[in-house]
Amino acid sequence: MAKIERSQKLFLKALKEKFQGQDVESETAEFYKFNGVRQSPRKMEFMKASRAVEMDRGVSMYDPERCHLGGIPMGQRQLMTYEVSNTGVFVEGDDLHFVNNAAMQQMWDDIRRTVIVGMDLAHQTLQKRLGKEVTPETINEYLHILNHAMPGGAVVQEHMVETHPGLVDDCYVKVFTGDQELADDLEPQFVLDVEKLFPAKQAEALSAAVGKSLWQAIHIPTTVSRTCDGGTTSRWSAMQIGMSFIAAYRMCAGEAAVADLSYAAKHAGVIQMASHLPARRARGPNEPGGIMFGVFSDIIQANRKYPNDPAKASLEVVGAGTMLFDQIWLGSYMSGGVGFTQYATAAYTDNILDEFTYYGMDYAKDKYKVDWKNPSPGDKVKPTQEIVNDLATEVTLNAMEQYEQYPTMMEDHFGGSQRAGVIAAASGLTTSITTGNSNAGLNAWYLSMLLHKDGWSRLGFFGYDLQDQCGSANSLSMVSDRGLMGELRGPNYPNYAMNVGHQGEYAAIVGSSHYGRGDAFCYSPLVKVCFADPSLKFDFAEPRREFAKGAIREFMPAGERSLIIPAR
Amino acid sequence: MAYKPQYGPGTSIVAENRRKQMNPGQKLEKVRSVTDEDIVLILGHRAPGSAYPSAHPPLAEQQEPDCPMRKIVKPTEGAQAGDRVRYIQFADSMFNAPSQPYQRTYTEMYRFRGIDPGTLSGRQIVECRERDLEKYSKELIETEMFDPALVGIRGATVHGHSLRLAEDGMMFDMLQRNVLGEDGIVKYVKNQIGEPLDRAVAVGKPMDQKWLKAHTTIYHSLVGTAYRDDTEYVEYVQRIHSLRTKYGFMPKEE
Amino acid sequence: MTNAAFPQVRIVPIRMLKPRTAERLLNMLAGIAGIRRMMIHGPGLPKKVPYGPARGSPNPHSDRRAIHVGDAEIALSIQVGEVILEVEDASVIEEIRSHCDGFFVEFPYRLQEGRFMKTAPTLVDYAKYGPDADTTLIGLADPRNGEGPVVIRKEQ
Numbered sequence: 001m002a003k004i005e006r007s008q009k010l011f012l013k014a015l016k017e018k019f020q021g022q023d024v025e026s027e028t029a030e031f032y033k034f035n036g037v038r039q040s041p042r043k044m045e046f047m048k049a050s051r052a053v054e055m056d057r058g059v060s061m062y063d064p065e066r067c068h069l070g071g072i073p074m075g076q077r078q079l080m081t082y083e084v085s086n087t088g089v090f091v092e093g094d095d096l097h098f099v100n101n102a103a104m105q106q107m108w109d110d111i112r113r114t115v116i117v118g119m120d121l122a123h124q125t126l127q128k129r130l131g132k133e134v135t136p137e138t139i140n141e142y143l144h145i146l147n148h149a150m151p152g153g154a155v156v157q158e159h160m161v162e163t164h165p166g167l168v169d170d171c172y173v174k175v176f177t178g179d180q181e182l183a184d185d186l187e188p189q190f191v192l193d194v195e196k197l198f199p200a201k202q203a204e205a206l207s208a209a210v211g212k213s214l215w216q217a218i219h220i221p222t223t224v225s226r227t228c229d230g231g232t233t234s235r236w237s238a239m240q241i242g243m244s245f246i247a248a249y250r251m252c253a254g255e256a257a258v259a260d261l262s263y264a265a266k267h268a269g270v271i272q273m274a275s276h277l278p279a280r281r282a283r284g285p286n287e288p289g290g291i292m293f294g295v296f297s298d299i300i301q302a303n304r305k306y307p308n309d310p311a312k313a314s315l316e317v318v319g320a321g322t323m324l325f326d327q328i329w330l331g332s333y334m335s336g337g338v339g340f341t342q343y344a345t346a347a348y349t350d351n352i353l354d355e356f357t358y359y360g361m362d363y364a365k366d367k368y369k370v371d372w373k374n375p376s377p378g379d380k381v382k383p384t385q386e387i388v389n390d391l392a393t394e395v396t397l398n399a400m401e402q403y404e405q406y407p408t409m410m411e412d413h414f415g416g417s418q419r420a421g422v423i424a425a426a427s428g429l430t431t432s433i434t435t436g437n438s439n440a441g442l443n444a445w446y447l448s449m450l451l452h453k454d455g456w457s458r459l460g461f462f463g464y465d466l467q468d469q470c471g472s473a474n475s476l477s478m479v480s481d482r483g484l485m486g487e488l489r490g491p492n493y494p495n496y497a498m499n500v501g502h503q504g505e506y507a508a509i510v511g512s513s514h515y516g517r518g519d520a521f522c523y524s525p526l527v528k529v530c531f532a533d534p535s536l537k538f539d540f541a542e543p544r545r546e547f548a549k550g551a552i553r554e555f556m557p558a559g560e561r562s563l564i565i566p567a568r
Numbered sequence: 569m570a571y572k573p574q575y576g577p578g579t580s581i582v583a584e585n586r587r588k589q590m591n592p593g594q595k596l597e598k599v600r601s602v603t604d605e606d607i608v609l610i611l612g613h614r615a616p617g618s619a620y621p622s623a624h625p626p627l628a629e630q631q632e633p634d635c636p637m638r639k640i641v642k643p644t645e646g647a648q649a650g651d652r653v654r655y656i657q658f659a660d661s662m663f664n665a666p667s668q669p670y671q672r673t674y675t676e677m678y679r680f681r682g683i684d685p686g687t688l689s690g691r692q693i694v695e696c697r698e699r700d701l702e703k704y705s706k707e708l709i710e711t712e713m714f715d716p717a718l719v720g721i722r723g724a725t726v727h728g729h730s731l732r733l734a735e736d737g738m739m740f741d742m743l744q745r746n747v748l749g750e751d752g753i754v755k756y757v758k759n760q761i762g763e764p765l766d767r768a769v770a771v772g773k774p775m776d777q778k779w780l781k782a783h784t785t786i787y788h789s790l791v792g793t794a795y796r797d798d799t800e801y802v803e804y805v806q807r808i809h810s811l812r813t814k815y816g817f818m819p820k821e822e
Numbered sequence: 823m824t825n826a827a828f829p830q831v832r833i834v835p836i837r838m839l840k841p842r843t844a845e846r847l848l849n850m851l852a853g854i855a856g857i858r859r860m861m862i863h864g865p866g867l868p869k870k871v872p873y874g875p876a877r878g879s880p881n882p883h884s885d886r887r888a889i890h891v892g893d894a895e896i897a898l899s900i901q902v903g904e905v906i907l908e909v910e911d912a913s914v915i916e917e918i919r920s921h922c923d924g925f926f927v928e929f930p931y932r933l934q935e936g937r938f939m940k941t942a943p944t945l946v947d948y949a950k951y952g953p954d955a956d957t958t959l960i961g962l963a964d965p966r967n968g969e970g971p972v973v974i975r976k977e978q
Contacts, residue, residue, distance in 0.1 A: 071973035072852060073859045074891070075962025078866035078900050081940050090940040092965045100945050385813060389806045397796050404790045408834055408904065410662070410730045416689020447809040454805050455787045455795040457586075457668030458689040458729075465687070472809045473816035551944045724874020727865060732903060734838045735929070740865050740901060742872075744883040762876040 080412065082349035084548040085315065095551035096349075097341045098327050102557040103550030106222070106538045107320060108328055109559065111273050111299060112286050113225040115234045116526050118269035119175070119214040122245060125260045132249050136185035139175075139214075142248035143190045146173050149240040151221060155247040168221035170537055170558030176217060176529045178210035192217060197532040199307050202520035209525035215271075216241075217530040222537075222559040231284025234272060238265035271526055273299070277492055288329035289497075294487025294523025296321060297511025299531045305541040308373050310515035311357050314429045314508045319348035320543035321504025325491050330500050340500045346418035347505065348544055352409060353422045356402070360395040360430025370434050375518035383431075383440035391434055392427040392444035396451045399423040417460035420468070421501035424448040428509035433516030438486035439476050441509040446471035460499070467499050486510035487523045575678075577804035582793045586785045589667060589675045589713060596711035600772035607706050609769050610721055612759030613654045613698060620698050622650040644682040646697020653684075656705045657693040657760065658719055659726040661739040664777075664784040664792050665718035671785040675713070680704050691726040709771065712783055716746065716754035717774035723761035737774055748774070828858055831915050832938045833905040833922055835931040838864060844902040845889035850921055852892045852976040856914035857907055860974075861939060861962050864903030892976030899969075906938045 081090045098104040119139075126132040149155050151171035152163030176192035177183055183191050194210070195203045218237045225233055242262045246253050274290030277283045283290065291299075302316035322344040331339025347353050364370045367390075368381045381387055403410045403419060413419045427448035432441030449468040453459040459468065474495055487510055489496065491503045514522040521528040531540045537558045539546055549555040575587040588594050605616040614621065624630065627648050632638055660668050667675065669692040673685040676694050683704070685694040696704065708714060709721070717738045720728060728740040736748050743762040746754050755768035775783070777791075787795035795802065839847065844862065851857065867886040871879050888897050909915060919933050940947075940961030947955040950965065962971040 071892075071975040072857050073958055073962060073971040074848070074861065074894075074896070074974050075959075075971035076862045076896070076898065076900050076902075077962070077964045077967075078864065079964050080863060081938075081961050083937060088937065089942070090937065090961065091944045092940075092946040092961075094946050094965050095944045385810050389810065393802060393806060397802075400787075400795060401789045404788050407732045407790075407836070408832075411732070411903065414690075414727065414730045419689075443813060447806065450809050451795075451802065451805050453670060454801065456662065457670040457786055458687070459670075461688050462686065470812075472812035476813050476816060552942060553945055553948055724876070725872065731865060732836060732838050734901065735840045735843060737837075740838060742865060742867060742883075743881055744867075744885070747884065761874055762871045762881065763879065764882070 082345060083351065084544050084551065085319070085348050085351045085354050086312070087545050087548040089548035089552060091548065091551040093342055093345065096327075096345050096547065097339070098323065098332075101547060101550035101555075103538065103546040103555040104323055104327070106550075106555070106557040106559075107540075107543060107546065108288070108324055109222045109225060109557070110219065110536050110538045110540075111291070111324075112230045113171075113220045113222055113233055114273055114530065115218050115237055115286070116271040116530050117216045117218055117234075117237065117241065117265055118271075119216060121264035121269045122241075122261050123214075125257055125264070126245070126249055129257050129260070130249075130251070136182065138248065140187050140190070142244055143173065143175065143187070145247045146216075146241065146244040147190070149244045149247075150218065150237065155243045156253055163221070164563055166563045167223060167560055169560070171219055171221040171224075172535065173216050173218045174533060174535070175214055176210065177212065177214045178207035179212045179214075180207065182212075182214065192529055192533055194529055197529070197534075198304055198520065201518065202304065202307065205520035206525045206529055209521070210529065215526055215530075217533060219536070222557070223561070225286075226559060229284055230274065230286025231276070233286050234266060234270050238262060238270075241265040271524070273527070274490075281492065283333070288324055288333065289492045290490060291324075292488055292490045292523065293503075293507040293510040294484065295527050296324075296490075296507045297487075297514065297522040298524050298527040299540060300511065300543060301528075301531055301539075301541040302543075303511070303515045304528075304532055307375065307518065310372060310375050310433050310512055311354075311361050311429065313515040314433070314512035315348070315354055315357060316541075316543050317508035317511045318353060318425060318429075318504050319547065320540075321507040322347045322501070323504070323543070323547065325503035325507070326500045329491055330503070343415070343417060343421075343500050344504070346413055347422055347425060347501065348547075350412060352413065353425055356395060356399045356422065356426030357429050359398050360391065360426055361433070363394050363398075364391065364430060364434040368434060372433055372516065375433075375516050377436055377517045377519075380436035380517060381434050383435035383437040385443075387435070388431055388440050388444050389447060391431045392447040393451060395427040395430045395444075396423055396448040397455075399426055400452065400455055415460075416456075416458050417464070417499075417501055420449060420452055420460045420464065421505060423452055424468070425505040425508065428505065429512045432509050432513040436513050436517040438510040438513035441513055442475040442486055442506065443472065445505070445509060446475055460501070464499065467495055467502065471495065484523065486513075573678075578798045578801035580787075580793050580798040580801065581782060582785055582787055583798060583801055585666075585783055586671055586674075589671060589785060590678050592679045596707070596713065598710050599712055599714070599775070600710055600716075602706065602709055602769070602771055604702065604706065606769040606771075607702055607709065609765055609767075610709075610756050610759055610771075611654070611656060611702065611705060612723070612761055612763060613652075613701075620646075620649065620651050623652045624650040626650050644697060644700045645703075646700035647682055649697075649699065651697040651699055653695050654698045654701050655693050655695040655723070656701060656708070656721065657691050657723050657726070658708070659691050659722045659729050659739070659741075660720075660786075661718040661729055661733065662786060662788060663718060663733055663739075664780040664786065664788060665739075666715055666775075666780065666783045666785065667713040667719070668786045672708075672713070676704070679707075690729045691722065714771075715775050715780065716771045717748065718780065720745065721756070721760045723759075725762060746771070828908050828910065828941075829912055829915060829935065830906065830908050830938050831918060831933055831935050832907070833918070833931055833933055834903075835926060835929060837929050839902040841885055841887055841889050841898055841902075844898070845891065847902075847905065847925060848889070848891040848974075849976070850925060851905065851907065851918065852974050854914065854917050854921060856910040856917070858910060859908045859939075859958055859962065859971075861906045862900065862902045862904070863906060864900040866900050867898070892974040894972045894974045896972055897969075899967075908939055908941075 083090050123134045150173050151168035154160030154162050174190050174192045194206050220233050220236045245261050272285040274286050276285040277289050300317045300320050303313035306312050326340050326344035361372045370379050424445045428441040428445040431444035511522050575590040608616045669687045672692045673687045676685050683694050683696045725742050731740045745758040746756045748754050752773050753770050755770045757768050758764050781792050867883045871881050885901050888895050943955040943960050946965045947960045
């Protein structure tokens with residue numbers, strides 16, 4: 001009896017909270033008059049459909065009224081919901097397919113629609129060839145015009161067709177420089193202020209690396225890069241840049257200097273986010289296969305927001321990287337079809353990779369006295385083969401033991417490929433962060449794979465026979481590109497271009513070596529500053545949280561079309 | 569000096585079992601008997617007693633090109649007869665099943681001829697000429713490489729290797745091809761691809777925990793031998809990795 | 823982002839349960855006051871062979887059968903690997919633990935506290951239930967499975 005009373009008490013408490021000011025124990029209370037779930041036509045429809053099924057099969061089904069009257073709703077599932085790691089948000093696998101997730105789409109849109117274009121070449125043309133004066137005032141004027149033109153507003157010529165501003169509100173241009181004096185002279189609305197956006201140490205390094213140059217961070221409309229492709233971005237932007245120079249500096253549209261400005265904007269001064277790919281891949285620049293891992297680790301901004309947690313910063317790269325490279329690039333661009341979501345999400349759900357990686361951090365701290373929470377080049381361990389082997393072995397053995405000791409973890413990652421990717425990633429990240437050397441991290445990945453294969457006599461699917469069992473020999477010894485090897489490789493590096501569950505992790509291993517050293521950037525200071533922009537639709541400092549927001553329909557993307565389609 | 573295979577490192581029982589399975593010089597212990605007809609039923613490729621369908625005429629009946637390799641390599645019986653290529657596929661539980669995917673492949677490469685194995689995490693397939701397959705399958709099922717509860721003969725829908733066992737000790741099988749009877753004997757009621765059999769095929773009693781722990785070829789810290797404890801094994805893998813890394817530089821031998 | 827107020831636990835036996843054991847366990851749990859919702863999870867037992875050469879043919883399986891929990895009949899379509907529960911407060915967890923300690927005598931189990939169940943609707947729920955999904959029902963069934971949760975009532 002006591003149990004029933006307690007249960008009823010809790011039920012009444014809940015009712016009282018919901019219907020404040022009403023006597024919930026009265027049978028004629030107001031809340032009964034709402035008609036409960038029957039207010040909702042959709043629920044009425046469900047109940048009607050459910051009745052029909054029940055009549056057919058003889059087993060009860062959807063019954064919200066009864067359920068609310070004290071029964072326990074019980075369901076059965078073969079698929080589990082996942083927590084997007086580090087977010088507390090539980091989602092279905094379907095919620096993490098990029099077609100169903102607006103945040104995932106926007107992350108890729110925001111990269112594809114971005115180019116960085118230097119202003120120095122153009123300014124030299126204007127000053128030295130045409131004798132025009134370039135001052136902060138003229139630059140401001142130019143930026144006003146450019147932010148009118150870039151989304152599709154007409155300049156120079158009359159009777160031009162324009163785009164509806166409501167469709168292209170995500171398109172704009174800001175500028176940045178390492179010259180704080182110049183930055184202070186420009187209109188704040190147009191400036192990515194390195195000093196304000198980055199922690200002091202990082203800001204100092206970035207400003208020094210960018211120097212006196214002035215760069216434009218350009219984001220063309222999402223709708224445009226979706227309708228066309230990544231190769232469009234620099235073209236769309238160059239055309240509007242040319243027009244804006246003509247207008248801002250009162251040039252004649254036909255004069256020869258325009259060609260120089262165009263050349264600078266289209267070719268000489270452009271930083272693409274991704275290089276174009278060989279003909280057999282049939283993709284232009286700014287498509288995922290051409291993003292170098294060093295650039296990708298600069299695009300992701302978690303190390304800016306969490307400079308004292310290189311592990312988290314790296315795990316964010318894993319999440320973003322597996323989404324872009326596995327789900328979108330390999331899954332759909334390359335293989336075609338619905339893709340490899342299930343496999344990719346293993347690396348950024350249920351905190352499993354996180355746990356393995358933080359174990360590695362603790363191990364490095366205990367054994368090698370690396371104060372990973374205060375990243376600096378000073379206490380990095382020399383990456384000898386012996387130390388790489390030690391770190392990779394310990395992290396791998398621990399991860400395997402976790403799977404063995406917690407059978408539900410093994411069932412969560414029911415396929416060898418999921419386990420292999422996660423175990424090797426934790427080994428690589430640990431080694432990178434501890435040594436500050438991405439080659440060492442990649443080498444650790446491959447030892448992890450070999451250990452895993454021999455311990456359990458199984459690894460991933462057939463492809464692992466190639467990529468992961470020959471990797472030891474190509475992770476340190478490529479003489480021709482010994483400098484910045486991981487940073488300059490990308491998804492189309494021959495040995496990396498075949499297996500899901502690798503590229504995002506490789507990118508993170510590359511990034512983590514820099515995060516572990518406390519570097520301000522991995523490969524490109526320009527890219528790092530460009531994606532620190534708080535006006536971007538996607539927050540690149542929190543990719544996993546953004547994906548979770550997408551899964552629960554709380555992420556607002558760009559690419560609005562309701563203005564031009566019939567109302568529903 | 570003639571090369572003498574060592575079949576892998578390690579001081580643990582797991583390592584020892586791996587070497588034993590691989591080494592064709594060691595006779596595998598026969599643990600159960602399954603008739604030839606029963607093997608054919610489980611495989612499900614042809615009806616027992618029916619002729620072997622062929623992919624080409626017997627070698628003796630066709631003109632063989634004058635090829636030195638063909639003179640050196642003696643064809644297997646199945647190749648000689650022109651049989652089709654068929655398969656057997658195993659799913660091995662990680663809870664101490666006696667053989668495991670790569671282990672199977674290595675073992676088969678040492679012990680059998682004319683085979684094409686494929687190794688994945690949840691299953692291992694071996695393909696070869698049909699009559700060779702039946703012979704090899706018998707060996708794979710009757711010996712210590714098999715356990716009726718922890719090894720599944722599954723051509724498709726293989727999910728189970730990483731799952732907890734059922735209460736009765738059987739590895740999960742979505743298609744329940746094999747069932748543990750009240751008499752304690754496991755019987756196949758469906759063939760390897762899940763088609764019901766006209767009669768059940770008995771494959772013997774599941775081995776007990778002690779036997780499994782003593783015969784398995786997988787490391788497992790919860791139910792078997794911890795990988796970490798076989799220091800020699802781990803160090804050997806590290807050595808292989810280190811040498812591969814170093815030899816990526818193509819060092820010159822002094 | 824989500825901040826579910828109610829504690830969740832999961833019961834993980836070291837073995838997957840046969841229908842009869844699952845039935846006994848669930849009936850025992852249904853008798854404990856303060857359980858808000860439950861879910862059983864495990865590998866699926868499809869009625870037809872889902873893929874492979876025998877795709878589409880019937881798949882008889884002795885563990886795919888109906889069990890009775892409280893007054894409800896449940897057509898099992900999985901092998902029960904774990905039971906996930908959302909409870910009113912921490913005291914209920916202790917009660918579950920003491921019941922389970924008595925229940926699992928043949929093989930061990932683990933009772934884990936944490937977050938295992940959806941508490942806020944996601945896109946999938948929006949597609950399935952519309953904008954006002956009932957939060958007591960979300961996440962209890964596979965997204966694309968037409969069969970929703972059942973309601974168990976039992977004298978307590």
